Amino acid sequence: MAKTQKFKAFKMEEIFSEIGSKSPCDIFSLYFDKLIIAEITHFTNEYANQHNAAINVTPVEIRRFIGILYISGYHTLPHIDHYWSVRPDMEIPIVKQVLSRNRFKIIKRFLHLADNTDLNAVDRFAKVCPLIDALNKNIMQFGVFSHILSVDEQMIPYFGRHSCKMFIKAKPIRFGFKSWFLCSESGYLFSSILYGGAATPHDKNIGLGAQTVLDLLANVTDPDCHIIFFHNFFLSYHLMCLLNERRFFATGTIRENRMAKSPLRNLKKEKRGAFDQLLDGQQEILTVRWNDNAVVNVITNNSAEPMVCTYICAKRYCRKQKKTIKIPQSKVIQEYNHGMGGVDLHDNAVANYRICIRGKKWWWPIWINALGNAMVNAWKLHCMLAKF
Template sequence: MLGHKALKIDEIMDILNSSENDCEIVTDVRKSEKVNVIYIPADVDEVSDNEAIDDDVIEDNAPLSVDIAGTMELEYAVAEVELHALPDQQQNAKAPSKKFISLAHYSPAVWRKRPFAYNNQPENVEAKTVEKVVRTLGGKSPLELFEFFFDENMSNMIINFSNEYALQNNACLDLKQFELKRFIGILFLSGYHSLPQWKLYWSLSPGMEVQIVRNALPRSRFEAIKRFIHLSDNTMLNKQDKFAKVRPFIDASNYRFMQFGIWSHDLSIDEQMLPYFGRHSCKMFICGKPIRFGFKAWCLCLSAGYLYQIILYGGAATPHDKTVGLGGDIVLKLLENVTSPLTHRIFLITISLHFILCVF
């Protein structure tokens, strides 16, 4: 409970500055976590502060020894004394309320670096798995490595969806495989050789002409492919999936990311921003990120940065397991692709480690 005491300024200052515990008020004040000094203004007909102070006797840095007009009260906590209630008063007795302690009451956390104690030490078989991958990919050119992921099945899928979309719009695209590869090559080139407009890649101006682009595809053909290229069948879209337009391509890419298996001992699960400045209901803005506008995706990667699996975030309405929450559900879905969890160490940056224990 709270204690109140009407005192003058000098008396209040003596109590607050006192270091002795022989006075009951001083003892209660020193034990209190919070002490309030309350000023109650005087009535209108009483003398004012200025009238009660003689300006001639006040020196610089001299303590104010006179009291101000009005009343001063000292409010402090008083320890509650447990009283034995009488039999007829026990029913009316109320349990003491719990006192809330703010976070400011606790001292800041001190982090200490120490080795993590594993219940089951992961078995490191990275050397054996890496050896298999090196035998498969060793000596391959960059184009051959790219074709491991963008293979003939992937290109045929895009060609079929694009030609079908063109027919739905009363046009004949008749996209060929070599044209699709050249179209993607021009997109890659424009990533580091940027011009104000994409049409300028076919410009005849000496300062803007890009001969390799002009020789690869005519501008009209590039424009037609750019207009009708599609990654899904519009007649079979899942209306509940906000990424239905790219879902077949994402699923096919995830399958190809895992074609060599998981050959890293250390795995990381974290979120990543994919830059996008167009209009879409799933586009996000995250202040303080290097990429502030775009789509957020959860990724399962190895320590060197290779991507194994990706899950795009579709907003708060994304279906997930309510018992573990959205973050935990994403972790469990990504770890479903890890066939031997005991051979890996998994690091989670923003998600609690509690969910990884569910896998074991």
């Protein structure tokens, strides 16, 4: 624990000395830097030329275009034309000052993030991959400075037609594109991967979920200074062994058929709070089964105790007794509940100010979501530096 605290303090001290005096807007410019803006400008002009429209967009106009998109995230109007309205109840002077309505619409029409003549035919996200890759690279310029990391998915709302569109019944956003995130405990995004469906190339020996985790962790340079949390889509006993080999500490829920036939007893008919555990001394992996409203299986290779499962009290409402009671809960499960919410915090912050100007291109939702990710990261890093 002392090592991880020194690691985080050292990392934050480095970042503070470099950008501690910068505003959130300046930090945002480190993510959407001059190179990304220049590439967007180039691809937009190229696409316009291919359609015999010499619009000659400049980087300054692209920045102003992005600024108007951000305004639509917190100042929502019924129609795009209303942002240039002269009516007192709709008028936004700054929008009219920086870009005319017709110019904004021309840029929006021809906006492009990649070269159409040089797209990867295999990659379903080829039109947005240059932006996502560049943004990931810029985000990682400060390294991974958080001790607690979580891996989870983010849904990007989309209701059109595309082969990568997902449907998840239990999610607040049921239709859209799925993206895998590696986030800190506070919701700062370190890396993202767009998910193209089950056909996404991966190592079939370890599975798609495990491959996603390893890809997201590829840029982590000090694995023993972090603990990773993820849910049962990603986790298997084999993945936990791989993480052990790479010196990563990890905790997550696990499905019954991925537990390498661990001989834990069936708790479905036992009372709430019942538990069982198993320690693999060779791999130093602890498996815990706990009965709450349903049976939960958690596996970890990280424990404050020498691989002994300790228990605390959790509060639950009992219908029979009509009052709140205390039941035993594994400390491993408490740590999982505490460390797993980073991606949800980031996703919630993006949703609070999601850009509401819509586009006809299928990749438009991914584009505005990338802008949202950069905005949230800039604000969260600014807040962290302010507290340092």
